[in-house]
Amino acid sequence: MNELFEYTIRMADDSLILGQRLAELCGHGPILEEDIALTNISLDLIGQATSLLNYAAEIEVGNRTADDLAFLRYGTEYKNLLLTEQPNNDFAHTMVRQFFFDSFRKPFYEKLQLSTDKTLAAIAEKSLKETKYHLKHSSEWVIRLGDGTEESRERMVVAVEALYKYTAELFFMDDVDQKLLEQGIAVDLNEIQKEWNRYVNEIFSEATLEIPENGWVQSGGRLGKHTEHLGYLLADMQYMQRAYPGMTW
């Protein structure tokens, strides 16, 4: 196994799949400004995925392009976090998912900027600027909705309950990470976890929300084992290339 390829693909798939999820909201946002915001964030994520997939294609010995990697893999070959593939459901679910992810991505990119791998460091530096806007946006919504009306709070509690179990996976590390950590390429996710806990607790306390007590966690995405939601997303995303192989604009 090529560890650097695997590491890059995992990161790329997080951005790609969450970007695709948010793109589903194009024209369906709860208000016009939010529609534009969610699709802006989607575009940033797909942009980040493009940079990462281009790099993955470069690392891989083979003929696959970034587009092939994005559109022509099977479900078990996607290595994204389970969190990123969860459905949009209502606005509370969309924002809680985004908040959990952004709270991870910001400190992650801050550390990845220092990677000994120059390409990953450059992608991180560029993406971090965008991620700061995303995190501010999702944090403000979590506070506004959690500490909002009876209904917004109720929905936030349900969303947190539904999604929290996927957050343990944010800090999943295996041999891929260990090997690259030794070379100064990868980020030590144990450090990120501390920062994530601190930040999420801070925002939740302002939002009058609580971390669920039930300790059940679900993972598998990094190894290609997904929830049932990914298949539907891929069917949508890959439709054009599957129906008309090799089609271009």
Place this chain on the structure above:
Amino acid sequence: MTENEILEILETVNDPEIPVLTIVDLGIVRKISVDNEKIEITITPTYTGCPAMLVIEKDIKDALIQKGVKEENIKIATSISPAWTTDWLSENGRKKLEEYGIAPPVNEVDKSLLFAEPTPVPCPICKSKNTKMVSQFGSTSCKAHYQCKDCLEPFDYFKCLK
């Protein structure tokens, strides 16, 4: 062709999304190198997902071809490091933006401060400083959406990115 002559040609290529700015005003042309007949131009995206990049590449090629450069001698490379910042926007570019009705970037707001009052952005139409941010995300990745509370006109603000 010299690097300066190429720069002059690039100064005629407009950004497809903000056509009042040239790609040189925007600061996305990072390097021009000439080796005999071969020309290599390095550009950088404003945001990673900027959908204008492919169009810009094509527009650069078309502009050079029109001036007699052979297509096979043109290479366009993309670089993302160092990352683009609004500091690279030229003085001339800032002026043109404002005339066009887009407020140019002012100092950055600390993005870690939640619900912080955004930096006051003067209205590009009536120049009033009594404006409000409607959304930090606007019609393109690089813009936020504002409204003037005096003349009531909605306007785009070119976000500060550092």
